Amino acid sequence: MSQRNPGAVPGQFSLVLHTHLPWLAHHGRWPVGEEWLFQSWAAAYLPLLRVLRTLAAEDRSGLITLGLTPVVTAQLDDPYCLDGMHRWLANWQLRALEAANLRTPTGAAAGTATTPEALRAFGVREYAEATSALEDFTALWRHGASPLLRQLIDAGTVELLGGPLAHPFQPLLAPRLREFALREGLADAGQRLGHVPSGIWAPECAYAPGMEHDYAAAGVGHFMVDGPSLHGDTALGRPVGDTDVVAFGRDLQVSYRVWSPRSGYPGHAAYRDFHTYDHLTGLKPARVTGRGIDSQAKAPYDPGRADRAVDAHVDDFVGLVRDRLISESARIGRPAHVVAAFDTELFGHWWYEGPVWLERLLRALPEAGVQVGTLRQAKENGLVGAPVELPPSSWGSGKDWQVWAGEQVADLVQLNAEVVDTALGCVDKALAQAGATSSRDLVADQILRETLLTVSSDWPFMVSKDSAADYARYRAHLHAHATREIADTLAAGRRDAAERLAEGWNRADGLFGALDARRLPRA
Incomplete structure (x- = not known):
């Protein structure tokens, strides 16, 4: 990774992750149902907790603002789901072992990801990864996610964002049920994690005028909206209406560098391809290779090539955040706040290399002079501007309610x-x-x-x-x-x-x- 100017830049950067899946237990297995839960758990939640525990052991704090919906934490604590996850990990290990010992010709073209030679090499690496995940899960997750999450929250490694029960689209919900779902959701987090969140990730970042009063009544002091809800000016949190409830907006210029409707790091040729399966083992042995290339023609995954791409993308993102903080601070005449926000499942499930990128990024940003902190810390540091009136909005297509209404x-x-x-x-x-x-x-x-x-x-x-x-x-x-x-x-x-x-x-x-x-x- 190239060395950037280590001089401190003004303001603060916040990484916000939104962790959510619908209730999937007992409602189908494949292709949609419990498989969706187990894939996300293995590929995103296990690695993310491993990264955060590693960084917490280095006495790093205020790393991310972590949104956890009550419905996903319910599944990560549920005995039925825990048993199913243990079985899924064991099955992953067996599938990897099958690939590592493959001798039967596959009919794949030479140099592609599904030749016997390529699958054997991939299977060896995948077996080691599955074994590590199984050991990690067996040792640390026997009582569910809540004890692990509580340790990270207690240590100040993360700030917890909550949300209403079962992730309803709040603007369309009857006010009484909306109030009930929110209060019960916050209480659920308090019971599981020992912390009642002071901030929330509103489902779909959906907002209707007046909801800030609901939030204030429930004890919510800040929440997330998408950048256009703040008319594109996300350089500071903004109190909403006549309340003290602060809306933080996602900086699209920064967030879209990682994940956008058209481009972003996960589409790089070196990274593992999410969509290409080996149908014999159910594994994903190919790299993206290039746009428009048929799945059967994709090249084998090369960890070394992917690792170099991770370093390049960490370096690129650090430079972008530095430049954005400097330019936004100059524009508003005071230290600015830059918020990048994503679905947690992007990191590992959709983008295999995402957890490694996160770990390196959270080390590289402070080394490059960027102050990293949570949304609560941004409020404490005074990174809040003048009150604003928000329009009806969401983070969906069109930034309105059309996806849900x-x-x-x-x-x-x-x-x-x-x-x-x-x-x-x-x-x-x-x-x-x-x-x-x-x-x-x-x-x-x-x-x-x-x-x-x-x-x-x-x-x-x-x-x-x-x-x-x-x-x-x-x-x-x-x-x-x-x-x-x-x-x-x-x-x-x-x-x-x-x-x-x-x-x-x-x-x-x-x-x-x-x-x-x-x-x-x-x-």
């Missing part, structure tokens, strides 16, 4: 509205009949749990993007059916039958065990 998903919007109306009416009636001194109502709890799973923002996103759209519609309608089935049975006066239904659905959808319908705001 457009014509293509109008049926899901209608479904959500009907299910929420049914659920709230039923729960209100059940709680009123039970009286103020009643114990928890597990039927009402499950109705709200299934409702929140119905309105997950993942389902319309997958439909709008034509990414496993059939699965997404199936999941939305499945949880809607569960909500209606339990609610209708309860409304018909068949309490015993409603309890049996709630118990049955809870076997598949038993996340958020502390969810308590009694805390739903009254109509």
